[in-house]
Amino acid sequence: MNVPHIPGAPHFAYRGTHLYIEDVRLSDLARVHGTPLYVYSKASMQSALAAYQRGFAGRNVQICYAMKASSSLGVLQVFAQAGCGFDIVSGGELQRVLAVGAAADKVIFSGVGKTRAEMRDALEAGIGCFNVESEGELEVLSEVALALGMRAPVSIRVNPNVDPKTHPYISTGLKGNKFGVAHERTLQTYQRAANLPGLRVVGIDCHIGSQITEEEPYLDAMDRVLDLVDAIEAAGVPIQHIDFGGGLGIDYNEDTPPEADALWSRLLMRLDARGYGDRHLMIEPGRSLVGNAGVCLTEVLYLKPGEHKNFCIVDAAMNDLPRPAMYQAFHQIVPLERRGGETISFDVVGPVCESGDWIGRDRALHVHAGDLLAVMSAGAYCMSMASNYNTRGRAAEVLVDGNQAHLIRRRETAADQMRGESLVN
Incomplete structure (x- = not known):
């Protein structure tokens, strides 16, 4: 019997004919909780985090989970309990971090469009640092901090113009991207920040993109950032920490990104050679900690043969799994119960009224209506980007820990969606 590629192994594996997550059979969870259903492996998250921790052994490093990848409270709790800080990009994400009891001083606030209200709330909570992304933001943040009688801790996000060799929609470190301050203007921007009365310069930040599967973009970005640190400190502005962002890719379709510990071993060698090995470092991994830890379970509703395409219509849709529609992203799709038989090529699609509502194209499957499928590597940028399009809840x-399954978010109802709405009298 053909064994499909299973990203996330060994925490996802077939035992006999059934697909398991840790010690729980996924089909049992689908029957108890219904579909579509997100299921996460706690052990997979901890294993991914452990690779970073091994790579940083003996170093002064703060790992800040980039929670935009997956922001449910049960997921955040795993990383808070492991001692992680958090990288946030909105006031709402700050409230989630505080709700799980995480330390505010381990929070980094990134993002290009922070509002005055978000700045104020973050300052009052006592966050560790703002990653500032424009000169205009420096001015506004200084004003907000002064009005509170405070000085805001800041680092400036540098756009190093390094090609991360990834999808253009998730590239963030090129001149044409909206993120960060151009590296040619970084020194002047730091000098301005050091002279604003409501700011306290504490670091420098760089994040070049997401789903990066090669080492060279990281090495190029590190060299550019360290060149800037040389120039900034020579100009009299000390840098306490260096934040190298995140972006390490995962295995979606037999991709082979470097392991986190191997990548950072090489990066730290470069850092040591440049004389910065004893600095306080920060990183912001997201996808690499949770992407392969999650799956989305879905039921086959109908099989629809066609002259040019065969369609496998499932109950998960682009509102549940937006990455294929947004980025033409690939997710492995495998049965929860394997059985022999001839496979047929299907486009796996959802019920949403958009031609872009597809989960996978040209997939060889042996399926019938009522079968259950797992969309793999769905732990990052799936549930956190989910919507209510077509009034779909x-x-x-569910978070699995060994042989225990914990419901961490109940299914949303139409009543939940309409709760804040009202008719006009």
Whole structure:
């Protein structure tokens, strides 16, 4: 019997004919909680985090989970309990971090469009640092901090113009991207920040993109950032920490990104050679910690043969799994119960009324209506980007720990969606 590629192994594996997550059979979870259903492996998250921790052994490093990848409270709790800080990009994400009892001083606030209200709330909470992304933001943040009688801790996000060799929609470190300050203007921007009365310069930040599967873009970005640190400190502005962002890719379709510990071993060698090995470092991994830890379970509703295409219509849709529609992203799709038989090529599509509502194209499957499928590598940028398009409720979420399954989000109802709405009298 053909064994499909299973990203996330060994925490996802077939035992006999059934697909398991840790010690729980996924089909049992689908029957108890219904579909679509997100299921996450706690052990997979901890294993991914451990690779970073091994790579940083003996170093002064703060790992800040980039929670935009997956922001459910049960997921955040795993990383908070492991001692992680958090990288946030909105006031709402700050509230989630505080709700799980994480330390505010381990929070980094990134993002190009922070509002005055978000700045104020973050300052009052006592966050560790703002990653500032424009000169205009420096001015506004200084004003907000002074009005509170405070000085805001800042680092400036540098756009190093390094090609991360990834999808253009998730590239963030090129001149044409909206993120960060151009590296040619970084020194002047730091000098301005050091002279603003409401700011306290504490670091420098760089993040070049997401789903990066090669080492060279990281090495190029590191060299550019360290060149800037040389120039900034020579101009009299000390840098306490260096934040190298995140972006390390995962295995979606037999991709082979470097392991986190191997990548950072090489990066730290470069850092040591440049004389910065004893600096306080920060990183912001997201996808690489949770992407392969999650799956979305879905039921086959109908099989629809066609002259040019065969369609496998499932109950998960682009509102549940937006990455294929947004980025033409690939997710492995495998049965929860394997059985022999001839496979047929299907486009796996959802019920949403958009031609872009597809989960996978040209997939060889042996399926019938009522069968259950797992969309793999769905732990990052799936549930966190889910919507209510077509008034579809967001899926339930389950966190598995060994042989225990914990419901961490109940399925959303139409009543939940309409709760804040009202008719006009």
